Amino acid sequence: MSDTTTSTDDTAVSYYRRSVAGTDEGDQQLRPRSELTAKELMREVGAVLRMSEAEAAKLGDLPDDPDEDQTMIINMGPQHPSTHGVLRLMLELQGETVLRCKPIIGYLHTGMEKTGEQLTYAQGGTNVTRMDYLSPIANELAFAMATEKLLGIDGDIPERAVWIRMLMAEMSRMASHLLFMATNGMDLGAVSMMIYGWREREEVLRFFQEVTGLRMNHNYVRPGGVAADLPAGWRDGVLRILDLLPERLDEYDTLMTGQPIWRERLQGVGVITPGEALALGATGPILRSTGVEWDLRRDQPYMHYDQLEFDVIVGSYGDAFDRYAIRLNEIRESMRIVRQILDRMPSGDYRIQDKKVTPPPRARIDESMEALIHHFKIFTEGFKVPEGEAYASVEGPRGELGCYIVSDGSANPYRMHMREPSFVNIQCLPHMMRGGLVADAVAVISSVDPVLGGVDR
Amino acid sequence: MSGAGTTRDPVRHVPRAEYLTTVKELADEGYAMCIDLTAVDYLELPNRRLPDDAEPAQRFEVVVNLLDLRNRRRLRLRVQVPEDDPTLPTLFDVHPGTEAMEREVFDMFGIEFTDHPDLTRILMPEDWVGHPLRKDDEVGRIPVQFKGAHA
Numbered sequence: 001m002s003d004t005t006t007s008t009d010d011t012a013v014s015y016y017r018r019s020v021a022g023t024d025e026g027d028q029q030l031r032p033r034s035e036l037t038a039k040e041l042m043r044e045v046g047a048v049l050r051m052s053e054a055e056a057a058k059l060g061d062l063p064d065d066p067d068e069d070q071t072m073i074i075n076m077g078p079q080h081p082s083t084h085g086v087l088r089l090m091l092e093l094q095g096e097t098v099l100r101c102k103p104i105i106g107y108l109h110t111g112m113e114k115t116g117e118q119l120t121y122a123q124g125g126t127n128v129t130r131m132d133y134l135s136p137i138a139n140e141l142a143f144a145m146a147t148e149k150l151l152g153i154d155g156d157i158p159e160r161a162v163w164i165r166m167l168m169a170e171m172s173r174m175a176s177h178l179l180f181m182a183t184n185g186m187d188l189g190a191v192s193m194m195i196y197g198w199r200e201r202e203e204v205l206r207f208f209q210e211v212t213g214l215r216m217n218h219n220y221v222r223p224g225g226v227a228a229d230l231p232a233g234w235r236d237g238v239l240r241i242l243d244l245l246p247e248r249l250d251e252y253d254t255l256m257t258g259q260p261i262w263r264e265r266l267q268g269v270g271v272i273t274p275g276e277a278l279a280l281g282a283t284g285p286i287l288r289s290t291g292v293e294w295d296l297r298r299d300q301p302y303m304h305y306d307q308l309e310f311d312v313i314v315g316s317y318g319d320a321f322d323r324y325a326i327r328l329n330e331i332r333e334s335m336r337i338v339r340q341i342l343d344r345m346p347s348g349d350y351r352i353q354d355k356k357v358t359p360p361p362r363a364r365i366d367e368s369m370e371a372l373i374h375h376f377k378i379f380t381e382g383f384k385v386p387e388g389e390a391y392a393s394v395e396g397p398r399g400e401l402g403c404y405i406v407s408d409g410s411a412n413p414y415r416m417h418m419r420e421p422s423f424v425n426i427q428c429l430p431h432m433m434r435g436g437l438v439a440d441a442v443a444v445i446s447s448v449d450p451v452l453g454g455v456d457r
Numbered sequence: 458m459s460g461a462g463t464t465r466d467p468v469r470h471v472p473r474a475e476y477l478t479t480v481k482e483l484a485d486e487g488y489a490m491c492i493d494l495t496a497v498d499y500l501e502l503p504n505r506r507l508p509d510d511a512e513p514a515q516r517f518e519v520v521v522n523l524l525d526l527r528n529r530r531r532l533r534l535r536v537q538v539p540e541d542d543p544t545l546p547t548l549f550d551v552h553p554g555t556e557a558m559e560r561e562v563f564d565m566f567g568i569e570f571t572d573h574p575d576l577t578r579i580l581m582p583e584d585w586v587g588h589p590l591r592k593d594d595e596v597g598r599i600p601v602q603f604k605g606a607h608a
Contacts, residue, residue, distance in 0.1 A: 408502055
């Protein structure tokens with residue numbers, strides 16, 4: 001970027017100078033051990049727990065005070081098949097043992113929060129859905145719920161829209177966890193599992209395509225409801241998946257859960273305690289793997305989750321195997337939820353009949369000039385949202401997915417921030433990896449299940 | 458009654474001087490988890506309404522979302538941070554999970570967190586100039602990298 005100053009005018013140059021003075025922030029590297037004091041070692045370990053200097057010094061002698069020539073700092077990534085995108089890990093190794101680890105992110109950063117400020121609330125869904133691209137519905141849901149909170153219509157969403165949203169959110173969770181099954185299997189060498197997981201996820205995506213028109217990046221959940229009603233025959237589509245999956249999940253059990261090699265690779269690997277998980281802000285399957293029962297669907301219910309019966313799956317050891325087992329069983333719980341939704345899906349509107357946020361029905365546009373203008377205005381100018389700020393969160397497949405919006409009264413958010421669970425969860429990596437083997441590093445990354453689109457936004 | 462159910466989170470405005478002690482006290486009261494930490498640049502809204510007991514509005518505002526798992530409640534803290542001295546104490550000692558979030562706020566807004574263990578850029582390249590989520594850092598101001606390439 002150094003040559004950018006040459007092509008800009010004087011004001012810009014002085015702006016750059018000021019900024020440069022203000023951003024002397026050093027590099028992000030993992031520095032050699034000889035250059036570090038105990039305090040700085042703690043700083044490099046990054047988001048680990050509070051440690052005294054003495055404790056940090058002790059970290060240095062793991063497993064037994066290595067000389068510099070015995071250790072090696074290597075880069076894993078940013079392009080590495082098991083980093084699920086472009087995650088770079090700097091690892092300090094002694095032989096096969098990982099002494100330190102530092103995740104370096106930002107390779108997929110495209111400034112989506114800034115983009116969100118340029119798009120209207122009606123367009124915002126297309127932006128957020130691309131963040132954590134494996135749970136698009138959850139992203140849209142958080143965004144729509146925050147917008148509705150600001151509009152003050154969060155209590156008026158039609159019943160059918162709410163149940164459709166829940167149906168789609170649970171199907172999305174299934175798709176995301178199925179893909180985790182695939183990648184987790186692939187990372188650990190169960191390559192056929194990759195094909196199976198991908199195959200089952202595709203079934204869910206096919207259903208999404210029928211409903212939303214797209215396999216991913218749906219922009220289906222919108223402020224005020226959903227984009228379109230469920231298509232004819234949707235029930236058969238859901239039932240087909242519900243009939244198909246149990247048998248396939250049992251196959252996963254045969255292939256992986258009970259298999260000795262699988263257990264050897266995962267049990268006791270990447271252990272994290274409840275205290276550590278809470279301190280690091282980890283949510284979702286990582287937090288639950290430590291035995292903390294926390295699921296927003298049950299503990300701070302939104303939509304109609306309080307009317308449904310489902311179990312919150314928790315682990316007890318906080319290791320990679322627990323996280324695998326939790327996700328596998330969460331697919332089963334989601335199926336249980338979807339069955340209940342099928343029974344209870346009400347009829348009615350799929351979006352709020354509030355002229356302020358909802359465009360007129362397509363048929364009206366052909367016969368009414370006012371409807372045409374109304375439609376045009378909503379899609380060109382968007383709708384205005386009262387001044388204020390709101391935070392809404394949902395339980396995404398990877399943990400708490402929240403959206404914080406500040407409105408200045410215009411049709412664009414003044415500030416739109418997504419609390420991405422992957423971004424926060426990735427801080428657990430240095431902690432889980434310390435003292436483990438390089439081969440386990442892959443299992444650990446896989447078990448955290450980060451989506452780099454969500455991490456970097 | 459549909460749609461929501463998400464309770465409206467209570468908000469507390471905290472003076473900058475009491476920020477760290479307030480978070481510590483709240484952690485002892487049960488707000489054991491810092492779910493989110495972010496910032497807003499209110500450059501274009503200098504006269505926004507704040508409650509009477511809050512400190513006068515400043516350019517930046519740091520927003521912290523705390524979660525109390527035992528009592529299932531949330532609390533949002535809002536702290537005013539002036540433009541001429543954009544610093545705030547780090548929450549790393551109370552909630553180590555804010556490490557990455559504070560780095561993100563530093564990267565995007567240029568707010569410095571004193572005593573943060575590793576205050577470097579996190580999303581932008583290390584040699585990036587400026588803080589992209591500031592309102593005066595305009596979209597499209599950065600020249601396109603490949604503009605000299607043949608069509």
